Amino acid sequence: MNEYDLIVVGSGPAGRRAAIQAAKLGKKVVVIEQGRRVGGVSVHTGTIPSKTMRETALNLSGWRERGFYGKAYRVKEEISAEDLRRRLLITLDHEVEVLEHQFSRNRVHHLRGKASFLTPDTMQVLKDDGETLHVIGKSILLAVGTRPFRPDYIPFDGKTVVDSDELLEIQDLPRSMVVIGAGVIGIEYATIFSALDTAVTVIDPKPNMLEFIDKEIVEDFTYQLRDRNMKLLLGQKAEKVERLPDGKVSVQVDTGRRIVTDMVLFAAGRIGATDTLNLAAAGLEADSRGRLKVNPETFQTMVPHIFAAGDVVGFPSLASTSMEQGRIAARVAVGAIGMEPQKYFPYGIYAVPEISTCGLTEEEMKERGIPYECGIARFRETSRGHIMGLESGLLKLIFSLKTRRLLGVHIVGEGATELVHIGQAVLNLKGTVEYFVENTFNYPTLAEAYKIAGLDAWNRMGEVPTGAPAPSTQPSDPLVAEAVAPDTQKKSAGK
Structure with missing residues (x-):
């Protein structure tokens, strides 16, 4: 009864996505979580709490309206820590409820307790009531996340x-x-x-x-x-x-x-929460920051049937990428064939203002010796920016001069983490500067900044000469290996 196709340790973004993926493939899966409720660091102390606090702070402080009503404008005159916590608790309850329902409907087993290795394929689970269980897994995924780094010279007291x-x-x-x-x-x-x-x-x-x-x-x-x-x-x-x-x-x-x-x-900094796992019994060893080294394509550790994903494997340590790492690891672990993930993923920083980026930076373009041109748009140049009272905000697009393809999108300002996905799609679908010049964007929107930035770059790059071939969909750009075009595949198959 305690033998599973996949044991997942940790129910954060990587763990929950891995467990549900394996369960959807018909495998027997158990998730071991030592916290009081499922969700891991992401739900309880990391991603969701910090973003909820951010949204609450911006709403109650009237931050977004100060461009119109002045820096002294506030929605709530006296904002307390309890104001921030109230909305946080509502959000966390919702996240936990959704996750528990996902586990239930996909028949993912859930154990609450502290897991540690006995052998490379057997784990001991110490429950809160003192009971000890042993579970055996054909494959094991470690998605234990991280905790804050607390050096001895800092006098932490939890208050000041x-x-x-x-x-x-x-x-x-x-x-x-x-x-x-x-x-x-x-x-x-x-x-x-x-x-x-x-x-x-x-x-x-x-x-x-x-x-x-x-x-x-x-x-x-x-x-x-x-x-x-x-x-x-x-x-x-x-x-x-x-x-x-x-x-x-x-x-x-x-x-x-x-x-x-x-x-x-x-x-x-943060350190991987691996110190209680008894890694030595599984033939594993963490680095000085508690992180595990894995194959970046399969997320296998040096022990082939043991995988690791999420923050415990290091950069980029994003909830979004952790989910994808967990999904890929689960598919490999249960023997399912998985598609290779897209090379470029968005990175979001939920500061005030937001920052989001996808693809290559201008510095990386220079390092690789790729001829390029940039297009810039400022949010105040858009009608929606004026409507929202935005005085700042910048969108930057980087194009290859050789292929005219978009290779980088970088945004700072209101809604950056939402806007970046337009650029992400164009980048991964190998779109060129002409996409932004020739396509229609809703008006008035902040997304119009893409057209403004596209035109800014296009004006410097110049139009493709009349009679010249359009930019190739299969460029010799060394950055990305081009796939065979679909129509070519069909012809080959016909032969």
């Missing part, structure tokens, strides 16, 4: 010095905050609290933040943050954090600067 998990439980909104770490999580929370009119300072030892994002987008984003008086101490390290007798916190920076603040959020 917190990590990103504890931030969701604070009792009062601080008037000032220092965020240590300018990664995705740090920047998201820093800008959310800035939108609530908290005075925010960000400290990071790296000279630049979000280095994987197109530099021009980061520069525009940085300008917007500084324009609203956020302090960015980049290239500077927080050497000492000390709680003061008056309830405030002192942060000493290696440049000699000392900052006194109401709250410190330490968001400088």
